[in-house]
Amino acid sequence: xQPRLLRVEQAAAYCGCSIxxxxxxIAPHIxxxxxxxxxxxxxxxxxxxxxxxxxxxxxxxxxxxxxxxGVKNTDERIVVLNEATKQVIEAQRGLHPQxxxxxxxxxxxxxxxxxxxNARKRAAKEYEQITVVPANEDFKNLRVHDLKHTFGCRLRVxxxxxxxxxxxxxxxxxxSVTSHYSAPxxxx
Numbered sequence: 001x002q003p004r005l006l007r008v009e010q011a012a013a014y015c016g017c018s019i020x021x022x023x024x025x026i027a028p029h030i031x032x033x034x035x036x037x038x039x040x041x042x043x044x045x046x047x048x049x050x051x052x053x054x055x056x057x058x059x060x061x062x063x064x065x066x067x068x069x070g071v072k073n074t075d076e077r078i079v080v081l082n083e084a085t086k087q088v089i090e091a092q093r094g095l096h097p098q099x100x101x102x103x104x105x106x107x108x109x110x111x112x113x114x115x116x117x118n119a120r121k122r123a124a125k126e127y128e129q130i131t132v133v134p135a136n137e138d139f140k141n142l143r144v145h146d147l148k149h150t151f152g153c154r155l156r157v158x159x160x161x162x163x164x165x166x167x168x169x170x171x172x173x174x175x176s177v178t179s180h181y182s183a184p185x186x187x188x
Contacts, residue, residue: 010123010139039108040063041057041059042063043096043097045059055089056079059078061075075170112143123139151169152165155169
């Protein structure tokens, strides 16, 4: 199945209709985290970098989210926040003492749920209002994992070399997984 890649105006439509479940996956769209790393993202993992007026999150390799040792590649994961991600994170600050993306007082359980499906519908309507163009079926049926493909493609289009893409996407092996997530086709 071909990945469905988000164009900039489509991403804007998704951001415009965010709820906690959806916001939790805008950050990985930008940072390519595994969905469980996002659902379990913990304020205790935040490391402030005052010299740069930002912070990063260091996800422990064994945080336990998967039941198999935490982070998918079994290495500690550093999540760098760009301006868009910082805005999402800051909007979450104070909602829960432990989890960045809480739901009913605990961490979000999974991403592909009714909240995601409802967010897709709202985003399609928002997109149609912004662009005055009907949203295509791929956009209306965007899968959570398509965000990782979009991120990888955007990195490649921006000229980020494969080694850096591999690090940013949390890939460990020398296999062509990073290339798989970084197909050269992406509309501006």
